[in-house]
Structure formats: C-alpha cells, structure tokens
Amino acid sequence: MKKSNNIFKKIANKAYEYGFVSNIKTDIIEQGLNESVVRLISKKKNEPEWLLEYRLQAYRHWLTLEMPQWAHLNIPEIDYQAISYYADPLKKKEKQNKEIDPELMKTFDKLGIPLEERLALTNTAVDAVMDSVSVKTTFKEELKEKGIIFCSMSEAIQEYPDLVRKYLGTVVNYRDNFFAALNSAVFSDGSFVYIPKGVRCPMELSTYFRINAANTGQFERTLIVADDNSYVSYLEGCTAPMRDENQLHAAIVEIIVCENAEVKYSTVQNWYPGDSEGKGGVYNFVTKRGDCRGNNSKLSWTQVETGSAITWKYPSCILRGDNSQGEFYSVAVTNNYQQADTGTKMIHLGRNTRSTIISKGISAGKSQNSYRGLVRVSKNADNARNYSQCDSLLLGSKCGAHTFPYMDIHNDSAIIEHEATTSKISEDQLFYCNQRGIGTEEAIGLIVNGYAKEVLNKLPMEFAIEAQKLLSVTLEGSVG
C-alpha cells in the first residue's frame, strides 16, 4: 500500500510528461483543405482510384455539412483551412533504406514504446503512428504465420486492397456525421487488423498514436475485422506535445465482429489536455463503432479518458447478430478547463442481445464532464437486455457533471435499466483515511482509484497500471 502511494505521489508531482517535442524533419503539406489536397494525400499514399473517389465523395459531402452543436461542449470555432492535413516524419531517403530516423526511435523510447522487438518487454505487438504516417509495426512476421494481418492502413491499402475495400466505410459511412465525413476525405494512417477464421490472436495488438508536428491535424483510420470464431484484444494509446495552439484529432475506428468472434478494444487516451489556464490542448472528435454482425459475437469497449481539451467520443455497438453482446466501460477524468462529452450507443437489432454500460465520470477544477448515451431496442430485438450505470464524482465546486442518456424502446420483451448518481467524496471517507495517517491528497487518489476500479479491472494489466498512474496525474492539484 505504502509503495503504491509513493508511486502516486511521485507521479502526482509531475505535470503532463509526454509534452516534449521531437526534432524530426517532417514533410508537411501546405495548410488548407480543398479537392487538390485530397488528391495530393491520395497520391502521396499511392492509392487506387476507388479510394480517391471515396475520399472525394466524402469531401464533397463534408462541404454540405455544418459543425454539430448539440453536444454539451463549448467548442471555439475551428478554422479548417489553417490546418495541415498531412505530415510525414519519415524522410523519403530513409524510407527507401527502410531505416527509421534515430530521433524517431528515441521519441517512442521516451514514450515507453520500444520499437525494437528485442527490447519489447511485454507480449504486445505495436503499430506506432506519428502524425500522418505509421512508423513501424512490430511482430508482424510472427503474426503473419498465424494468418493475422496487423499493419498500417496505408500498407493494407497496397497489399490487401480487396479486404480493405470490402470493409472500409461499412460501419461508419462517410455520411455519418461531420467529423466522419472529414476523416473519410483526408484520413492518413491507422491500423488494419484482420484475424482469420478460428484464430485466437496470441498477443495484444496495440497502436500508439503521437502527434508531433505543429499546426497539423491527425486523421487516423483504424479497421479491425474479426472473422468467425476469432479473438483479439486491441489497445490504443495516444499522446501529443504541449503547445499553446489547439490541435485537431478526428479519427474513425471501425470494427467488424463475425460469428462467435470476440473483440476487446481498450483505449488510454492521454492527448495533451491544455494547461491550467485552458490554453492549448487537443480537440478529440472521434467516431468509433463496432458492428457485431455474426451471431454470438461480442464487442467490449474499455476507455480511460484523461486527456484532450475537448473530447467528443461515443464508441458504439451495433448488435446485429442474435445473442450478440456489447460492453462499454469508461472512466473519463476532466480537470482544469477540459471538456468531455462522451458515452456510447447500444443499438439492439438481433434477438437475445445484451449490453452493459458502466461509465464513471470524474470532474475537477473548472471542467465539464458529460455522459451521453443511447440504448435503442428495435422492434425485432426480442429479449434484449441492457444495464446502464453512470456515476459522476465531483471534486471541487466549479466543475460540472452531466448525464444525458437516451432510451428508445420499440419492443415489449426488452428489459432496460438505467441508473445514474452524482456525488462528491464524502468527508467521512477522507476522515477515515486521515485518521489512519493517509494524507488528503493520497486519500483522494485512493478513493478515486477505488471508484474507477470496476472499469480499470477490465483493462489489460500493463494498461491498467498506466491508467491508474494517469488518474493521479490528471487530478493533481485538484484537492482543496
């Protein structure tokens, strides 16, 4: 106990530790967005004609849309012409040599993500993405032996165009929303995962996203396909340098889960949240959705959201197959001037579908933290079952915690339960800890970690430790 408290304390004294900038020569295209930029990105990535056409369609559709205003967020106006939509940290020459800039290697080492396989401590394959380009994917060969495809999206488009074409945009259509259209037009890199029939992925797959270049946006695109009877656990982590300007991150994650397959998707989101005055930080506008197409399929989302100035994110499950299951476990922490509007959508379409939503919000400082969720049971989704629990914890009198659940029920055999509570850490709990010689700050760390435990337990081990540390860092200085 004492040891772990020391860890908390040590970490609590640190500010955002991933805020450094790496000095890497980066090929950045000019700021602004128009058709020729979309064509340029496509050309740089040497994409087939159909993909360019898809991008252009999305771009043209995006032009007709307006920025959505419904979220409980105060989003400053974003100048989409002041962003550069493509930044490539791999210089051309080195690309040919297939060698990575040592500075780049150092960056990822500093982030705790060793890109050399011999250095990897854990049984985890990593795809490292910096700005718009995937830098390296580890353990590719080992995975290939089992028929698992784990590579960057750009590579997948070159090597497995048929697979990509078959699945891309089938879960999140470019017409889905404003940011989905934008992403579909300019998406750069991300991961592509294909788990063949009957294969249980032997290691955790992980993608690490890093924004480095200034005035750029990151538009990653991830596609995971789990074929019949397969299993995969996928992790995602993200960081960005400290800058006074806001940076945009608009991603799409699509997951397809076939019959009897299971996908576990975990995120520790730690984008730069801005300073204590609310200056800078990443705008995180993400569309994540999984389609449980097959019968008996299962998709589980776990997220720990500690970063970003603004988070706008609703990982969702479409429970199409009979007996399919969706899960959503979330801890969202906001401090200082951070704003988060996050939650999930559970769309029950098949029979005997089940979903669980556990959401824990923690707000401190002057932040605003909202849960927004939808549970829809369609007419044919007999015996659908949902349980939702949304708890909010308030640390400080200037923050806000909000809950906006939607329940649309069109079936008489559905059983839907929703519960939400909001409270602060009670004096009694703190007093109890104080009595036993635990300082107030430590006690809060302890109580918060206990409060979030239900969700943290769902994370793979290494991530759980990182997430626990993160919780303490994010709440640093919020006691009082």
Added chain:
Amino acid sequence: MSNEKEYIEIFEQHRNIIEENCAPLLNEKRTAAFEKFKASGFPTRNDEAYRRSDVGKQFQTNYGMNLRRIDMKSNANDLFMCDVPNLKARPEYILNDSYIPTQQATADHTSGVFIGSLNEYARSNSDAIAPYYNALAQKGDSIVQFNTAFVQDGACIVIPKGVEITETIQLVTLLHSNIDILNNRRLLIVLHENAKANILLCDHASNEHTTMSTQVTEIYLGKGASLNLYELEDTDKNNSRLAHLFVQQESDSQFNHSNITLTNGFTRNAINVTLIGSGAHANLTGLAICDKEQHTANNTVIEHVASNCTSNELYKYILDEKSTGVFNGKIHIHPDAQHTASQQTNRNLCLTDCARMYAQPQLEIYADDIKCSHGSTVGQLDENALFYMQQRGIPKNEARNLLMFAFAGEVIENIDIDALRDRLHILIEKRFRGELNKCKGCSLCKK
C-alpha cells in the same frame, strides 16, 4: 413553414378582434410574444425538446378559433360527467378556452381570495397580477409565445398571505364544439406567503370534432406557501393538448404535482419548476396509461437555483398497442445550489412490440456538495408474479390487472386528497377493465 404562415396571417389580420375583448394586461404582452413566434415558427422534430413529439403535424388540421368570444351556449353541468364523489370541492368550469361564470360568488372580497376568469381579474385588478402574468412564460418556447399572442381568457387563482383554503378548488376544462377547434388557455395561480391550497384540474372532452389546446399555466409560490396540484386528463383520441407549466418557488415553499393521463390523443406536458428560495421542495409525479395510438409526453425541467432545496420525481407509463410514451426529465443544479438532494425515477411497462417508449433522464450539475440520482427502467410484467398468482387460482387477466394496478398505485398514493385518490383507483381499475364510459372497448382490458 406553411402552418405558421396561416396563424401569422390570422394574428395580423384579426389582432383588433382578439384585443377587443381582452384586458390591457393580456394585450400588452402580445407583440413581443408574436414577434418571437414569428421568428421561430412551430417547433419541429429537429428541436431536441420536440424530437419525439411531432407538434407541427398537430397543427395541420384546419382549426377554427373562437376569436370573437362567441358564447358556445353549453351547460357545463350537462357536459360534465366525471364527478368525484365525497370531494369537498368547489367546481369551476372552463369551456374550451372561456371561463364560465358560476352562480356562487367566487371572489371573496374580505379575505382577498380570487378564483375566476383571468381576463376579468386582469381588467379589475390588473396591478395585483401584473408582476406575475407572463413573467415566467416569456422565456418559454414558441408554443408558449403562440399562446401568449392568441390567449383571451383562462382562469386565475390568487390566495393572499396566510390564507388556507381547505376545500379543493376543482377547475374543470370541458372541450366541446361543433367544429374542429383550437383553444388557447391560460392559467395563473399565485399563492402568497404561507398560503395553502389544493387544486384539481380536470380535462374532459365530449366531442366528435378534433380539438387542439395550448395551455400555459404559471404558478408563483411565496415563502412558505404550499400547493397540491393534481391534473387529470380524461379526454378522447381526437384531442391534442400542449400544456406548459411554469412554477417558481420561494423559500420553504412546497409544490406537489400529479399529472395523470388516462385517455387522450396527443399530449405533451412541459413542466418547468424553478426553486429560487432555499428550503423549497418540489415533488412531481406522473402516470400515463396509453393504448391505440395515444401519444403522451412529459418533459420536466427542475432548476435548482437556491441551496438546500429538495426535489423528487416519479413518472410511470403503461403502454399498450401502438401507443408512444416520451419522458424527458432534466435536473439542472446551478453553481450556488449546494446541499441539494434531487431524485428522479422513471418506470415504464411496454405491453406490445408496437408500443414505443423514449426515455431521456438528464442531469446537469454545476455544484459539488449535492446528492443527485436518476433511474429509468423499461420492462414487462413479471412472468413469475403472474404465474404465482395463477397457481393460486387467480385468472391470468385478473392477475395482469392486479399487477398493473399495483404498478400505477405508487403514483396514486402520492395524492393527498382521500376522495380523489379513491376515485382515481376506481377510474384506473375501470380503465384496465374497459368499463370507463369513454373507453368504448379499450384494448388494455380485453386481453
């Protein structure tokens, strides 16, 4: 925009007719309200608050409006069929949107109590209600503005400081006309310091024609005032009701509200309670029993502005056939509202796979030292309980009714007036059994 256009033209062309019969207080609020309505038009399904209640569609019927205040020549006693026995009440009647003067004296000049026509009171005692009329409603949505622009009459209840009215004030709204009619009613209820009252509002229809009502109610509760307000809607499928209730509570006041929807066509009740004085308590309950294509929506907003206030909400829906239930409940806790305790519960029974329930409980919290929770469930009658009762010789239908009756009972128990509670028990039981006179073979009970 075509529907709005029609009403905008009507207002512009007939403004003098509307104003001719009305008190200056009512008339002086019209211009601002009309401009707001003109700018925004009727709400559409793109408006979050109306997402599940398509109000624009309700205005598509070509309604008539009684702008010239023509006396409908109906005897209230003939039309009124739903008496509450043993209720010590003084019934007052509103026909469509006109207050019907009764023989008994309603204005008690010595105590200062007034129960009667809003238009009359606004003429004779304009100063007494000028600070209240439209003070809360001016911030309302476009339906409220529409009402303010067109309204000509309604009821007004003023209870002065310290006066306690023991007998229940029963205000019966009768909907009856020879044409499809649009009514704009207005109610103003002011309870001054430490005043107490029980008010029962009943909506009844005896109509073959389509009726549409907008009703705006403003309630002001002074320090320590206490009001029990019961609303019962028992109309028919041709009836649409868009009701807006605004309540403002000062310190230590008590507001207890029950909204029972038994039979209706399209109903949307918007309830907005603002607690501006510390120690105030609001208790909102609601019950909707729907079948056929009934649509019942309750949109509640409780604004906790002051500290140390409490609020409690309980809404229940029983949905059969192709009916739709909408519950949208928001608790908004302002930054200074420390030590608030607020609870919201919404429970729904869906009986067929065509019935639809949209529930949206919301919390918006800006203060930290509070306790706040909401819970919402959608489900069916418990199969085990049904089986248990059948095992003991209770027929399935009867067991079903018993369970539904128990489900509804929790809301009815909240009613403080014994006579009314007993009456509602009977009405609800009859509703389930299909014996209600207007029920005409309601399907809830045929199974």
